[in-house]
Amino acid sequence: MSASEGVLLVMGSGHQQFREYLLRAAAEHSRLWLFDPEEPSWQRRYVTGATALDVFDPAAAVRAARDLVGDGVTISGVYCYHEAVIAAAAHVAADLGLPGPTPDAVRTVRDKALTRARLTQAGLAQPRYAVVGPADDVATAAAGIGFPLVAKPRTLGASQGVVKVNGAGEVGWALGVSRSATQLGMVNPEEVLLEEYLNGPEISIDAAVLDGEYLPYLLARKRIGGEPYFEETGHTIDAADPLLADDDLIDMLGAAHRAVGWRTGMTHTEVKLTPTGPVLVEINGRLGGDLIPYVGQLANGIDSGRVAADVALGVRPKLDPGRESATAIRFLCPPVSCVATAVELPPPDPGSGLYESTVLTGPGSTLLMPPDGYIARYGYLIARADTVERCQAVLDEAERQVVFRYDPLPSGQR
Structure with missing residues (x-):
């Protein structure tokens, strides 16, 4: 794509540790303009320009895109990998007549x-399910599906608020977990999905x-x-x-x-x-x-x-x-909600198959496990080998070398 063909509009850059490689790849492909909640920092090396706005709001995103076009910038496509922003990205693409969902x-x-x-x-294969609100007969709906079942928010991602329900006595608790889960840029309605496990x-x-x-x-x-x-x-x-x-x-x-x-x-x-x-x-x-x-x-x-x-x-x-080839990634999580006091991972050794070893948080960091919080990871390991079996063996050995010490959090401090 030449400079005369315009820019690829990136909607939401996401967390640097987990999404920078996608922004880098797009920058190697096209000139980029970024829409993000804040002015760029680490993203600056990849973008031609940027606009700070509420990227979770479709109307605000459409207005900003129209303003950008009005300033003489040609938008050739809309690029989005951020779960909470894909709705706004779709509205922008539709408004500008560009490819996209x-x-x-x-x-x-x-x-x-x-x-x-x-x-x-x-007529496609999927779990038996029911959508239940606060006024619905939840017991009857759950019994109709059968136990165990799964309770999940209708509109969140990353398995947040998703919980297995083993019997009728756990249904009320599970609904509370699903309804109380939160995720940036997303609305969690009171209606919860119950699904066959x-x-x-x-x-x-x-x-x-x-x-x-x-x-x-x-x-x-x-x-x-x-x-x-x-x-x-x-x-x-x-x-x-x-x-x-x-x-x-x-x-x-x-x-x-x-x-x-x-x-x-x-x-x-x-x-x-x-x-x-x-x-x-x-x-x-x-x-x-x-x-x-x-x-x-x-x-x-x-x-x-x-x-x-x-x-x-x-x-x-x-x-x-x-x-x-085969690859595998393993995330390292604490056994309970805690404050980390020491984190040490074995160094990468591509010769042995341990391709990458990354610490995500250090001493003093609070890590909240479900239902207190989600995606509480202090590091990850990546293996690369000829077979998936070898990858798992490499990760098993690397995990045995991990040092993680912590102070558990009392329930009232979570």
């Missing part, structure tokens, strides 16, 4: 109840969708801990994972995207591999979090940031793997 498609995937309704209409491992699939064509290219197998919560503690990626060539799975995913009206844009879809077959958990209208695209690029050579930039411009991305 429609606001209705984003609203459908952001609201898990709407996703369930559309998938039901399409699905047995089996969980996978995620990152894909480009262009003009209705579903193009999956990255599959990760998820590691979950901390029951009854659903904290994502790691992901394993095999560039040659046979599920990426499973026609039944890919056909189901394509049909699910058509059902929610998603015709152009990036998605991160989560699926449970149950004893009776794959069942769709949710579709997210963005690239995967948890560094999944970064770890995926180490495995298959596909740069998700460049893929997303192409799709934002309406260009078919190149999805041919540049390599075939």
